[in-house]
Amino acid sequence: MKKYVNYSVEDFVTDNYFRKWILGGGEVEEFWQHFLSDSPEKKHTLIKAAELIKVLQFRSSPPASIKMEQALQQTLAQIDTKNSSHSFGWRKYAAIVAVFLFVSSLSLFYFIGNFGQITHTTAFGEKQNLILPDGSEVILNANSSIVYDKDWKEGQLRKVNLKGEAFFEIVHQKNHAQFVVHTDAFDVKVVGTSFNLISRPNKHQVMLKEGKVEVHLSETSDDFVSFLDSIELKHVLQNKILQLSPNQLFEVNTKKRQFIHEQVNPDTYTGWLSNKFVCDQTSLSELALFIKNQYGWQVKTTNVELLNKELTGTIPTNNLDVLLEALPIILEVNIKVDKEKKEIILSDNPS
Numbered sequence: 001m002k003k004y005v006n007y008s009v010e011d012f013v014t015d016n017y018f019r020k021w022i023l024g025g026g027e028v029e030e031f032w033q034h035f036l037s038d039s040p041e042k043k044h045t046l047i048k049a050a051e052l053i054k055v056l057q058f059r060s061s062p063p064a065s066i067k068m069e070q071a072l073q074q075t076l077a078q079i080d081t082k083n084s085s086h087s088f089g090w091r092k093y094a095a096i097v098a099v100f101l102f103v104s105s106l107s108l109f110y111f112i113g114n115f116g117q118i119t120h121t122t123a124f125g126e127k128q129n130l131i132l133p134d135g136s137e138v139i140l141n142a143n144s145s146i147v148y149d150k151d152w153k154e155g156q157l158r159k160v161n162l163k164g165e166a167f168f169e170i171v172h173q174k175n176h177a178q179f180v181v182h183t184d185a186f187d188v189k190v191v192g193t194s195f196n197l198i199s200r201p202n203k204h205q206v207m208l209k210e211g212k213v214e215v216h217l218s219e220t221s222d223d224f225v226s227f228l229d230s231i232e233l234k235h236v237l238q239n240k241i242l243q244l245s246p247n248q249l250f251e252v253n254t255k256k257r258q259f260i261h262e263q264v265n266p267d268t269y270t271g272w273l274s275n276k277f278v279c280d281q282t283s284l285s286e287l288a289l290f291i292k293n294q295y296g297w298q299v300k301t302t303n304v305e306l307l308n309k310e311l312t313g314t315i316p317t318n319n320l321d322v323l324l325e326a327l328p329i330i331l332e333v334n335i336k337v338d339k340e341k342k343e344i345i346l347s348d349n350p351s
Helices: 002-006 009-013 016-023 026-038 040-057 065-080 087-103 230-239 267-274 284-295 304-308 320-331
Strands: 110-112 117-121 128-131 137-140 145-149 158-169 179-182 186-190 194-200 203-210 213-217 224-226 241-244 248-253 258-263 276-283 298-301 310-316 333-338 343-348
Touching (some): 009 040, 203 213, 284 310, 284 320, 298 304
Parallel strands (some): 298 343
Antiparallel strands (some): 110 117, 117 145, 179 186, 186 213, 194 203, 203 248
């Protein structure tokens, strides 16, 4: 709730949780009434944001540039016909919001009217904080997307689709309604918990921080590495359901066709939330994969054995230039950077 204290009109207009209140109310009503009670000075800002949402809502359409431009022009034309003393302010705010929605379509949500779904997408080097219709919170990492239905009815199954990486804080509902995250390799079913989830081409991974989740496997593997005994593991393979407890991880390595189930240090897997890559005997190849997913840069080497080098420590990741300067010191290797090709070439550091 504290983050909303400094929100401007534009911030509220592009906030999913606030839009849900203005367009539907429902279970978020109590939250916003409480916010107004604690922050009465924001009342005028909320009123302006609510009016703008209602003006622009009916313009919602798939994110085609022509349709968005037409909607912008029509909205501004309507505003020009009003002789209100606040017309200049209206035009200013409407233009800001409409243009902001248009040029930021890759990183902000949009409504897909034909399918009744909402999509959030992040670019390389970008993170996004989201609040889902039920109040659950999601932090979407770089180069990722999440899709879910626009309308969630109370008591019904809550479900989202993820590609990329995200951290979830799921709200437990009184009726114990389940929450499902779908990936290409498995589904994660929860009631109320927090976990980190990765769904990328060569890796599908869930790490449970708090609570309990069920991982529903779409297939099984003969190479299943786990601390479970043979009887427990056989039960998992037969039912294709694995229950995780806090500080446990399950990973599907699609390239090796291997399943891994182990106890882990959760900080190693959630460091990205605070712009850090936490290494705990982590291979350089893992760091290279992180850089590729996070920034879209390729890491190459003249000596493939370098990729097996293990690292322990914390690497800052909030600034790519700083990261590139730090790598030669951290890795004790020579580095050549090609910014045009977005490539990092590693070679042995001569002794």
